[in-house]
């Protein structure tokens with residue numbers, strides 16, 4: 001079976017936009033309003049002849065209730081079944097309390113984690129990505145899921161982790 005990559009992060013950081021970029025087509029639903037992806041949705045992907053499965057998840061939040069709790073539980077289930085995780089942070093916002101809580105949850109999973117600093121649409125924003133070293137997940141990888149900036153490098157990194 002193809003190895004599985006889970007894409008996780010808090011709401012609105014660009015997870016679904018990144019999933020579309022990774023699979024090379026617009027299939028995951030992108031919205032300006034948070035909370036569109038409720039479940040975990042698998043997509044077939046292929047990079048340099050290697051097949052893998054990308055799982056889009058809803059926005060993860062700590063101590064969530066009701067519907068938000070169900071979404072977070074689905075994201076954690078996606079992580080549990082994944083071979084590697086891409087953790088997406090919005091570099092234009094920086095590390096939030098929710099991001100820090102997600103890092104703790106990710107550590108408990110013991111899965112390999114690739115830290116992605118999204119929304120780095122131009123070189124001037126690279127500095128914002130640098131601040132994400134503070135999350136303690138190693139090197140932040142700056143990309144623009146929207147424009148495709150550095151997405152090839154990220155795919156190489158993902159395949160090396162799977």
Ligand code: GDP
Pocket residue numbers: 009010011012013014015016017018029030031032034035036037059118119120121143144145146147
């Ligand atoms: P999700 O909730 O994490 O799945 O986030 P979405 O993929 O639905 O995107 C949320 C919003 O962020 C949408 O308005 C996207 O167009 C926007 N977005 C996603 N990636 C980027 C990016 O690389 N740069 C910019 N400027 N906006 C982005």
Ligand code: MG
Pocket residue numbers: 015016017029030031036037057058
């Ligand atoms: Mg989404």
